[in-house]
Amino acid sequence: MSNSVAMNFAVLSETREEAAETKSYTIGDLAREFGVTLRTLRFYEDRGLLSPRREGTARIYDARDRERLSVILKGKQLGFTLTEIRAMLAEERGSNGVAANLNLSLPQVEDQIRHLEQQRAEIEEALAELRACRARLIDAA
Known part of the structure; x- marks a missing residue:
């Protein structure tokens, strides 16, 4: 060229x-x-x-x-x-x-993973409670 x-x-x-x-x-x-x-x-x-x-x-x-x-x-x-x-x-x-980009550090990533895992656990707990409530309401109907 x-x-x-x-x-x-x-x-x-x-x-x-x-x-x-x-x-x-x-x-x-x-x-x-x-x-x-x-x-x-x-x-x-x-x-x-x-x-x-x-x-x-x-x-x-x-x-x-x-x-x-x-x-x-x-x-x-x-x-x-x-x-x-x-x-x-x-x-x-x-x-x-x-x-x-976000330019995340390892501590930020690890902290966010812990935070999201905690949120997921709380959501799973809330879903289980709501499903149990739904089952009780269906059984009562």
């Missing part, structure tokens, strides 16, 4: 990366893509987790906001609170400016 062809590929690659970084999204775009409500996105904004720019009354999200939303939703899926997720995002931002 000649140097000019290699250089053209490099320029094209940089141009694509720049386009991805400058791509903007409306609140509706992100809501559809991530399967969340507009209210959820506004809530995350109110809590300081997302910071779209405004064009009149429209919220315009950039690639950074999109990535942060992905991380927020992953954190919620893993059972972390918004306060915990905010702290993780703040740590990530301090290290390289981009929140690419």
Whole structure:
């Protein structure tokens, strides 16, 4: 491959990366893509987790906001609170400016596993009690 062809590929690659970084999204775009409500996105904004720019009354999200939303939703899926997720995002931002992932430590992971296992035990106990109550009600009918 000649140097000019290699250089053209490099320029094209940089141009694509720049386009991805400058791509903007409306609140509706992100809501559809991530399967969340507009209210959820506004809530995350109110809590300081997302910071779209405004064009009149429209919220315009950039690639950074999109990535942060992905991380927020992953954190919620893993059972972390918004306060915990905010702290993780703040740590990530301090290290390289981009929140690419939750960047969890081993103690955080182990603590969250214990927490979720405790919740599961409590849910199983509640389900057993409700099933017993249902059986009593069916028998009484």
